[in-house]
Amino acid sequence: MQAVGKKNKVKENGIQFLFKYGAIALLIVIILYFSSISEAFLTYANFTDILRSISIVTLLALGVTFTLVVGGFDLSVGSTMSLSTVITASLMVWYEMPLWLVIILPILVGVLVGVLNSFLIVILGIPDLLATLSMMYIVAGFHRTYTEGYSIYNNMPLTAGGTAPGQLSEAFLWIGQGRMLGLPVPVWVMLGMVFIAYVVLHHTRWGRVLYMTGGNAEAATLSGVNTRKVKFAAYVISGVFASMAGILFTARVGSGQIDAGAPMLMEAVAAVFVGYSVLGAGKPNAIGTFFGAAVIGILLNGLTIMNLPYYAFDIIKGAVLVSALAVTYVYAKKRFSQTG
Amino acid sequence: MANPFLSMNSIRKSFGKVTALEDAKFHLEKGEVHALLGVNGAGKSTLMKILSGVYEQDDGEILIDGKLVNLRSPKAAKENGIYCVYQEVDTAIVPELSVAENIMLDTIATNNNLFISTSKLYKEASVALKQLQAENIPVQQPAFKLTLAEKQLVLIARALVSSAKIIIFDEPTAPLSLHESTKLFSVIEELKAQGVGCIFISHRLPEVFDISDRITVMRDGKLVDVFQTADVTAKEVIEAMLGTSYQQEQYRRNYTLGATLLDVKELSDGQKLKDLSFTVAEREIVGIVGLVGAGKTELAKALFGLESLQRGRVEILGKELKATHPRDAINAGMALIPEERRKEGLFVHESLQTNASFPNLRNFSKLLFMNKRAEKSFAKDIIKRLQIKTDDTETPLVHLSGGNQQKVVIGKWTSRDSILYLFDEPTKGVDIGAKADIFKLIRELAKSGKGCLYFSSEIQEALGIADRILVMYNGQIVKEFSRGDATQERILLYASGGKEE
Numbered sequence: 075m076q077a078v079g080k081k082n083k084v085k086e087n088g089i090q091f092l093f094k095y096g097a098i099a100l101l102i103v104i105i106l107y108f109s110s111i112s113e114a115f116l117t118y119a120n121f122t123d124i125l126r127s128i129s130i131v132t133l134l135a136l137g138v139t140f141t142l143v144v145g146g147f148d149l150s151v152g153s154t155m156s157l158s159t160v161i162t163a164s165l166m167v168w169y170e171m172p173l174w175l176v177i178i179l180p181i182l183v184g185v186l187v188g189v190l191n192s193f194l195i196v197i198l199g200i201p202d203l204l205a206t207l208s209m210m211y212i213v214a215g216f217h218r219t220y221t222e223g224y225s226i227y228n229n230m231p232l233t234a235g236g237t238a239p240g241q242l243s244e245a246f247l248w249i250g251q252g253r254m255l256g257l258p259v260p261v262w263v264m265l266g267m268v269f270i271a272y273v274v275l276h277h278t279r280w281g282r283v284l285y286m287t288g289g290n291a292e293a294a295t296l297s298g299v300n301t302r303k304v305k306f307a308a309y310v311i312s313g314v315f316a317s318m319a320g321i322l323f324t325a326r327v328g329s330g331q332i333d334a335g336a337p338m339l340m341e342a343v344a345a346v347f348v349g350y351s352v353l354g355a356g357k358p359n360a361i362g363t364f365f366g367a368a369v370i371g372i373l374l375n376g377l378t379i380m381n382l383p384y385y386a387f388d389i390i391k392g393a394v395l396v397s398a399l400a401v402t403y404v405y406a407k408k409r410f411s412q413t414g
Numbered sequence: 415m416a417n418p419f420l421s422m423n424s425i426r427k428s429f430g431k432v433t434a435l436e437d438a439k440f441h442l443e444k445g446e447v448h449a450l451l452g453v454n455g456a457g458k459s460t461l462m463k464i465l466s467g468v469y470e471q472d473d474g475e476i477l478i479d480g481k482l483v484n485l486r487s488p489k490a491a492k493e494n495g496i497y498c499v500y501q502e503v504d505t506a507i508v509p510e511l512s513v514a515e516n517i518m519l520d521t522i523a524t525n526n527n528l529f530i531s532t533s534k535l536y537k538e539a540s541v542a543l544k545q546l547q548a549e550n551i552p553v554q555q556p557a558f559k560l561t562l563a564e565k566q567l568v569l570i571a572r573a574l575v576s577s578a579k580i581i582i583f584d585e586p587t588a589p590l591s592l593h594e595s596t597k598l599f600s601v602i603e604e605l606k607a608q609g610v611g612c613i614f615i616s617h618r619l620p621e622v623f624d625i626s627d628r629i630t631v632m633r634d635g636k637l638v639d640v641f642q643t644a645d646v647t648a649k650e651v652i653e654a655m656l657g658t659s660y661q662q663e664q665y666r667r668n669y670t671l672g673a674t675l676l677d678v679k680e681l682s683d684g685q686k687l688k689d690l691s692f693t694v695a696e697r698e699i700v701g702i703v704g705l706v707g708a709g710k711t712e713l714a715k716a717l718f719g720l721e722s723l724q725r726g727r728v729e730i731l732g733k734e735l736k737a738t739h740p741r742d743a744i745n746a747g748m749a750l751i752p753e754e755r756r757k758e759g760l761f762v763h764e765s766l767q768t769n770a771s772f773p774n775l776r777n778f779s780k781l782l783f784m785n786k787r788a789e790k791s792f793a794k795d796i797i798k799r800l801q802i803k804t805d806d807t808e809t810p811l812v813h814l815s816g817g818n819q820q821k822v823v824i825g826k827w828t829s830r831d832s833i834l835y836l837f838d839e840p841t842k843g844v845d846i847g848a849k850a851d852i853f854k855l856i857r858e859l860a861k862s863g864k865g866c867l868y869f870s871s872e873i874q875e876a877l878g879i880a881d882r883i884l885v886m887y888n889g890q891i892v893k894e895f896s897r898g899d900a901t902q903e904r905i906l907l908y909a910s911g912g913k914e915e
Binding site (some may be wrong): 283285 | 482709718720740741744745750752757758759760761762764768771772775778779782783784826853
């Protein structure tokens with residue numbers, strides 16, 4: 075019996091270690107490995123490249139983080155980003171709107187998706203996964219219908235005949251392609267948003283209310299919190315982050331690609347769950363999410379340098395997500411069994 | 415006693431750094447009702463979880479009929495004839511299945527037949543229910559239609575059909591009415607006559623003395639003493655549980671009532687509550703006593719804005735309160751200490767300081783930003799004032815005992831200067847030491863000018879704390895007692911629907 079106890083203890087400590095330092099250890103291993111096989115990897119240029127490449131996913135993931143904090147989930151962020159991408163592009167290419175409207179309108183669309191999600195989840199009581207799964211298809215369908223299945227680019231030919239009047243402006247493209255103080259602009263946007271999310275979640279009253287609503291909605295209600303409003307807000311925030319990601323994507327690529335967000339959903343979700351186990355937070359958190367996005371970004375960058383075909387990337391992303399989930403849930407199981 | 419039927423020897427178990435059991439012993443004979451007592455944290459539950467295969471001991475041996483057994487899983491425990499009737503019966507019942515299927519669940523799960531004969535199922539289930547004198551429960555009915563007491567019987571029947579030799583009753587009477595408890599005891603007598611060894615865990619001493627043959631007392635993870643029930647007094651048992659001599663508190667306080675704080679007029683919720691009228695004054699503790707199902711929790715929740723009122727008027731300090739959300743009630747100065755502490759009162763995976771500041775976050779933040787230093791100092795302050803046994807404001811509350819958790823639930827409201835405290839069964843699952851502390855706290859609140867409403871089904875406790883007792887039965891207030899003329903017997907009579915001639 076004593077031997078069994080000891081073995082259990084080793085196992086428990088192992089899980090504890092993985093939970094606290096697993097993500098960081100993984101990051102170090104990846105960096106060491108890739109730097110050992112490629113000289114191009116450990117350079118300033120490559121790292122700003124990586125940061126730029128994760129900026130969009132990080133924005134999406136921050137939205138997912140907020141919904142997870144309140145005990146929900148949002149699968150529709152990828153589609154919302156796609157919708158925002160084509161709307162942003164179309165506002166300039168089709169309708170020649172001024173820059174401020176080009177930024178405001180897609181964000182309002184994000185708010186609208188968030189409101190619809192909240193309506194389904196908070197008011198009607200549909201489970202979050204199912205509601206946002208349905209929403210994901212509806213929004214994806216909308217964005218394809220809106221563009222009639224075509225991507226949007228400068229002076230594109232229109233199905234009604236003739237060519238589109240407008241183009242993406244220089245000022246707009248700067249958001250996605252410009253540089254400021256040695257870093258690409260999208261990186262600044264990302265760092266700013268991570269910082270804001272971090273401060274809101276961990277240092278403000280609102281953050282406390284969000285976490286407590288997710289932790290125990292009943293107790294939060296009895297402490298005077300209107301948990302429905304709080305959940306409502308979280309889905310709206312998620313929609314806003316998704317549409318910001320869409321705007322950034324359009325500016326970066328210089329056109330309104332359809333289905334831009336679909337492949338990002340997986341990466342965003344993986345980033346959040348890797349973030350759970352950064353320094354043993356055990357819950358969704360902004361810094362962890364950024365860190366998770368970085369782990370995935372570095373991994374994909376390294377694999378690209380190694381010439382791994384892009385169609386194999388989903389295997390890697392999926393494996394990262396599953397490992398992060400495994401560590402999180404095995405740890406949670408241990409934690410709960412102790413309190414039994 | 416040379417060879418007891420079940421013997422657990424030198425059982426040790428620790429969780430991380432916390433030692434839950436240290437050299438624990440427990441012996442049980444066939445056909446015996448053996449009560450297992452101890453304050454919270456004494457190790458009763460851990461010991462029983464080891465016996466029922468939920469936990470594995472770090473060290474020690476378990477023998478049944480003189481043979482060493484290995485209870486590594488609940489399945490292994492069941493194969494050795496050990497069954498547990500959990501306090502929360504719903505966790506063990508499948509609501510959509512019929513009563514018969516629920517009774518035969520273990521048999522269905524373990525036998526290898528692909529097809530199940532419904533008629534055979536019903537027949538065997540009926541036989542088991544008959545043994546428990548519960549033929550009135552229809553076996554075809556889905557289990558969600560049953561009352562709590564009936565679900566309990568289903569669990570006992572489940573143990574019977576699998577020819578259980580040992581049945582653990584974990585606080586079985588906690589959710590039952592008096593009548594239902596009496597019925598359960600006759601079932602236990604019946605099991606005893608059939609040679610089943612029953613382990614009985616309860617916080618209610620009188621019933622322990624009614625039903626048990628022997629009493630084992632545990633303290634700090636160790637066996638303290640084993641008594642023959644017939645040869646021991648309640649006082650001796652309590653002393654063994656507490657480790658020091660314990661005085662049943664006969665506290666009478668002097669107070670002068672202040673202004674009327676709460677005035678409830680003909681309140682009805684259209685469901686359970688009917689025409690309730692009462693008042694609470696400053697410095698007054700009003701007990702609302704009723705058996706389970708009398709509507710106490712419904713009343714507390716209705717006052718707190720969780721359930722909408724159909725009729726009636728609630729006034730706080732003369733101003734009408736129309737609460738549609740707890741926030742309204744809280745802003746009017748109310749605080750609720752809910753019955754289900756872990757489910758409704760706490761964020762158990764959060765720290766003491768996070769819990770303590772939550773009802774009044776504005777007080778602990780500037781503009782939007784949290785002031786963590788102020789939170790910490792408030793947490794330290796309530797630890798000191800409420801004598802919470804921890805010196806760390808940052809460990810998650812799961813690591814505290816029930817009594818200490820309850821103190822956090824009470825303490826967190828003190829930053830708001832709430833004027834009216836609603837306590838819904840605040841001593842449920844709390845050990846005697848912490849109970850005394852909680853009573854002291856309630857008295858201090860009253861002394862400082864607050865009004866307190868004390869909802870309880872423990873008559874003795876209400877008598878000890880309340881200045882005035884309102885008896886509830888079936889959603890109505892049926893009797894009001896002033897402190898002088900309330901006795902346990904009179905209250906019980908009204909609470910169970912009777913009247914004095």
